[in-house]
Amino acid sequence: MNQRTTLEDVARVAGVSTATVSRVLSKPEVVRATTREMVMSAVRQLDYQPDASARALASGRTHTVGCVIPTLDHAIFARSTQAMQTTLARAGYQLLVASHDYDPVIEFEVVRVLQQRGVDALVLVGTDHAPGLWKALHAWNKPSLLTWSCDARLPSIGFDNESAARLATEHLLGLGHRRIGVISGLTSHNDRARSRIEGVRQALKRANLKLLPSLLTEQVFNLNGGRSGLRALMATRQPPTAIFCGNDLLATGALLEAQRMGIKVPRQLSICGIDNNELAEAINPGLTTIALPTQDLGRITANAVLSAIAGEAIAAQSLLPFELVVRGSTAAVPR
Template identity: 50%
Template sequence: MNTLPRARISDVATLAGVSTATVSRALSNPDMVKADTRARIRDAIATLGYVPDGAARALALGRARMVGAIVPTLDNAIFARAVQGLQTTLSNSGYQLLISAHEYNLSAEIEVVRALLERAVDAIVLVGTDHAPQTYELIRASHVALLLTWSHAERPGAAGSGDADTPPSIGFDNQLIGQLAAEHLLELGHRRFGVISGFTRHNDRARQRIEGFRRTLAQHEIRLPDANIIEQPFGFEGGRAGLKLLTQLRPAPSAIFCGNDVLALGCLFEAQSAGIAVPQQLSIVGCDNLPIVSQITPGLTTVLLPTYELGERVARALLRWLSDGVPPQRECLPIELIVRGTSGPAPA
C-alpha cells in the first residue's frame, strides 16, 4: 500500500493526538488509558500498520522476550520435536525462540553462545551437561538464565564449580535408559551384549546410557568388554557399521542396545540385509520411540522419551523463571520401555 518508512510510535501519537507515552501505555497497560483515547490510538495503529520496534523496546525494558536454544542438530527428529514443543509454548507467552545447532562441535558451540548473547536473549537452553568452560563463563558473565536439558544434570562439565553454581536442568535419567534396556534383555535370557552408541566424547547422555547399561549387567555378574561398545556417528550408516563390527566378535552378542532409534534402525536394517533374523538370532533395543519405529516390521523395542513434553516443560520453567525470578527445580521426566518385535528370547 504505502511506501512510507516504517511507522514509529511518534507517528501513531501524532495521528491520535496524544503523546508517545500514552501510546506506549495503551499498548502495555491498556487500563491506564481512557477508553476513547485507546480507541483513537487503536485506529491510528491500524491505519499506519504500526508494529513496535522490538530492539528499542528491548533496550528500554532490559529484556527482549527472546530465548536462545542450542541443540546438537535439527536433523534428528527427536531434537526437532523438542524444539517444536519449546517454540510453541514460548510463542504462546509472547516469547520468540532463536535456534542454533552446533553439529556436535563443542568449539562451534562457544561461538553460537556468543552470537545468542549478542542478541540479548533473556535465557539460553543447552542440551546436556558437556560444554566448554568458556561456554559456562560467557553465560555467567552475561547474567542470562541458563537451563540445561535432556540430562538430569549431575555437576556440569569441567567447570569444577560448587553446587550453588550448577545450572538447573530438566531432562531424563539417562542411566535409567540403559538400565531398562539391560533389565529387559537379561529377563529374556541374554548373556552376551553389545552397544552401539554415538560418540561419547562431549556427550554425557551417551555416556550415561552406556553406564546404566553396563552397571545393570554388572549387578548380574556380567561384564561388558570395551570392545563390545561401538561408537559411531549418528545416522543409519552408523548403526549399520556398528552391527558389522559387533558380529565379528567371538562370541558375538545376541543382544544390542543402541543409544538412539536412528542407530537402532540402522542396526536392524543391516541385520535384515545380512540375513540375520531379528529377534530370533539377535535382539535390538533402541531409545527415543520415533514415530517410524512402531510402523516398521518388526517394530522396534525402545525406550520412550517424551521429548515434545520436555520442550514444553523447559519452556514453562523458563517463563516462570523470567517472570518470578525463581530458578526452576531440577526435574526428571518419566520414561518407559516399550517392547516390540525386535527383542525376544536369547537363542540357545
C-alpha cells in the same frame, strides 16, 4: 501508501487500553492469558509490527530466547525444540536456534553471539561444555537452563540417561540374554551417550556380567552408524544375542542391516533402542525402545524459561519420566 498500524489501533480492536497492549508486548507473562490472546489476535489481524528496538529499550528485553542444540539433523531434537518454540510464541517470545555439531569450540562461539544479540535467556543441551562457556554463563546476568541431562551448576530439565539404558538392558537380561552388545553414539562432547553406556554396564554388573570391549562400538548417530555398528559386532568371535543402541536411528540402522545380512530379528538377534521416534513403530518388526517424552521436555523448558525471565524461582533439577515400550524386535535368547 498504507498508513502504518499503531499501538492505538491494536488497543481499539482488542478492546483494551494502550497500556495493556504495551504490557502484552513487553511483559506477556504478567498479563492474563485471555487478555493476552485478545491482544495477540488483534496484532495478527492488523499485522501490527512493533518497533523491536524501541520495545527492547523500554523493557530491557528483546523477547528472544536462544537455544543451542548439538545438531539439526535429528528428529528427537526437532520435536523438543518445536514444542519449546510453540510455547514461547504464545507468550510473545521468539526462539533463536543454533547448532554446533558436538563441537565445544563452535558451541562457545554461538553462545557468545546469542548473548551479544541480547537474548533474554539461553537453553543448552547436556552437561559437556567448555570451561570458558561455563564461566560465561555464570557471569551472565540472565537465565541459562540445561536440557536432556541434569547438572547442579545450572537449572536443569532432562532425563536420567543411565537409568533409561539400565531399564532397556534389564529387559534384555530378563529375556535370558547374556552376550549383550552396545552400539553407542560418539561419546566425545556427549554426556548422554556416556551415561547410557554406563547404564548398560550397571545392569550387567548386577547380573554378574561385564560389557566386553569387543561388544561396544561408537558410531555416528544415524542409520549408517547403526548399519556399521551391527556389522562390527556380528564380526566378533562371539557375536551378541542382543544389542542395545544409543538411539532409535542407530537401532533402526542395525535392524535393517541385520535383515540385509539374513539375521532374523528377534529370533536370532534382539535389538533395543531409546527415544521412541516415529521409525520405531513404523518399521517391521516394530522396535522395542525407551520412550522419552521429548515434546513435554520442550514445553516444560519453555515454561521454566518464562518463569525465570519473570524473576520467579524455578526447580534446580527436574527429571522427566520414561518407560519401556516392548515391540517385536526383542525376544527370548535363541536356544
